[in-house]
Amino acid sequence: MRIGIPKEIKEHEYRVSLTPAGVEELLRSGHQVFIEHAAGMGSGFSDDEYRAAGAEITDKKFLFENAELIVKVKEPLPQEYDFFHEGQALFTYLHLAPNQDLIHMLLKKKIAGFAYETLEINNELPLLKPMSEIAGKMAPVMAAYYLQKKHGGAGILITGSSGVKPAAVLILGAGTVGMGALEVSYGMGAIVTVMNRGEEKLKLIDTMYEGRVRTVRSIQDSIASEIGKCDILIGAVLVTGARAPRLVSRDMVAGMKKGSVIVDVSVDQGGCIETTKPTTHTNPVYTVDGIVHYTVANMPGAYPRTSTLALTSSTLEYIQMIANNGIEKSAAGDGPLRSALNTYKGEITHKAVAGELK
Numbered sequence: 216m217r218i219g220i221p222k223e224i225k226e227h228e229y230r231v232s233l234t235p236a237g238v239e240e241l242l243r244s245g246h247q248v249f250i251e252h253a254a255g256m257g258s259g260f261s262d263d264e265y266r267a268a269g270a271e272i273t274d275k276k277f278l279f280e281n282a283e284l285i286v287k288v289k290e291p292l293p294q295e296y297d298f299f300h301e302g303q304a305l306f307t308y309l310h311l312a313p314n315q316d317l318i319h320m321l322l323k324k325k326i327a328g329f330a331y332e333t334l335e336i337n338n339e340l341p342l343l344k345p346m347s348e349i350a351g352k353m354a355p356v357m358a359a360y361y362l363q364k365k366h367g368g369a370g371i372l373i374t375g376s377s378g379v380k381p382a383a384v385l386i387l388g389a390g391t392v393g394m395g396a397l398e399v400s401y402g403m404g405a406i407v408t409v410m411n412r413g414e415e416k417l418k419l420i421d422t423m424y425e426g427r428v429r430t431v432r433s434i435q436d437s438i439a440s441e442i443g444k445c446d447i448l449i450g451a452v453l454v455t456g457a458r459a460p461r462l463v464s465r466d467m468v469a470g471m472k473k474g475s476v477i478v479d480v481s482v483d484q485g486g487c488i489e490t491t492k493p494t495t496h497t498n499p500v501y502t503v504d505g506i507v508h509y510t511v512a513n514m515p516g517a518y519p520r521t522s523t524l525a526l527t528s529s530t531l532e533y534i535q536m537i538a539n540n541g542i543e544k545s546a547a548g549d550g551p552l553r554s555a556l557n558t559y560k561g562e563i564t565h566k567a568v569a570g571e572l573k
Contacts, residue, residue, distance in 0.1 A: 219282025229257025351395025369474025388451035456567030
């Protein structure tokens with residue numbers, strides 16, 4: 216199969232969807248790989264490294280015209296839509312729920328859209344997990360930075376100091392993002408509370424941290440009660456394929472302590488906080504009712520070397536699967552790729568995404 220790796224064009228997105236080592240693996244299986252010029256530079260991989268691995272370095276137009284399978288990191292942006300043609304397959308983080316224009320483009324061009332974030336095995340999301348872990352671990356680091364007074368924060372040091380208590384961190388959700396945020400927040404010395412709907416994860420946290428982390432069942436009344444106590448709020452809620460539930464209203468945000476910081480990692484799926492809107496690494500924050508919001512939609516792109524290596528180690532197996540089996544067989548099977556398939560031959564094939572179509 217002819218596989219194309221374009222350069223990411225989202226603002227300050229430095230990741231690339233395949234490493235030179237990944238190229239070598241695909242070529243050993245008899246596939247052809249096109250890499251857009253400088254696609255790997257942001258992650259520290261040169262064109263020469265890709266050439267040495269056997270890839271053909273091309274421009275964007277040639278790549279899209281000739282590749283059967285396009286492998287990206289982030290969802291296509293409007294300026295990329297015209298490059299796609301009918302019958303292609305796309306494998307990337309699609310995050311279709313809040314993106315009606317992209318849904319309609321994929322349907323119109325009959326693209327086989329495979330989404331990293333919905334590929335499921337034994338109730339796990341193995342291709343979402345590595346980036347969720349990185350984003351979760353980044354969240355308290357970013358929040359700590361924007362707690363500085365010069366950024367509109369309350370001027371509270373997350374670690375505290377001798378005789379001065381540390382910041383209070385509230386994490387909504389105990390999945391991969393939430394657990395990553397918990398690990399780093401706790402390691403920085405913060406006072407941490409985790410809210411989650413299911414008791415099993417809360418009991419696990421109680422055991423892991425021997426009661427040193429507060430755990431609270433996530434119901435609307437308890438969220439409203441906890442919101443006003445925190446200095447940092449981390450949104451870490453996920454419903455596979457669907458828009459994130461809005462757990463925090465505008466009124467709740469208005470009731471938070473002035474200078475608090477929100478990091479809504481759920482922003483890719485629309486955000487779990489009513490005041491969330493996507494931002495970029497260039498302009499990552501905005502303020503609503505005196506509360507600083509950090510809502511960058513591609514957080515792991517800030518650490519592209521780590522993120523690219525982690526991503527390729529997870530996705531390569533499934534890229535191989537699509538390439539070896541072909542698009543039609545991959546779309547028709549009942550294996551993990553079926554759960555990743557969001558669009559095919561002009562139809563939405565994922566129930567949660569279908570529920571979002573307008």
